[in-house]
Amino acid sequence: MVILCLVLLFTVQVVYSLPAMEILTTNTSGNHSSVDCKICLSAFSVLHFAITDPYWKQVYEMILAQMCTLLSPGFVKTMCTDLGATYLQQALTLISDEVQPEYLCRGLKKCKTTGKLYWNPKESEGHWGK
Numbered sequence: 001m002v003i004l005c006l007v008l009l010f011t012v013q014v015v016y017s018l019p020a021m022e023i024l025t026t027n028t029s030g031n032h033s034s035v036d037c038k039i040c041l042s043a044f045s046v047l048h049f050a051i052t053d054p055y056w057k058q059v060y061e062m063i064l065a066q067m068c069t070l071l072s073p074g075f076v077k078t079m080c081t082d083l084g085a086t087y088l089q090q091a092l093t094l095i096s097d098e099v100q101p102e103y104l105c106r107g108l109k110k111c112k113t114t115g116k117l118y119w120n121p122k123e124s125e126g127h128w129g130k
Helices: 002-017 021-026 034-052 054-069 075-098 101-107
Strands: none
Touching: 034 054, 034 075, 034 101, 054 075
16 A cells, blocks of 8 residues: 555656656647546656666566576576576667657557657757757
């Protein structure tokens, strides 16, 4: 119950601190309400946080290590441990870099905007150029 309350509080905090709040203010066209967009962004932002936060990455490593210890000794157990140590961090990093809450919610048609939804490095100032 305590964990559920903490998740709820975190979700509410994420809703009001999203960098994509411009999406919510421009989401006036179409059949999708800004409430749907807020809920979608909140849910995927919590999941994105759980994938990117260093603490949770360590938790996932410990869970995988514990799961590997349940396997019978031998090749499969060794392979589980080696692959987990090698590829878990890479997989989490790839997922967190490539899958953003804004992309998912727009793909699910929960968020629509009349303006610019995504950051484009080619259009920004700095070393990306124009």
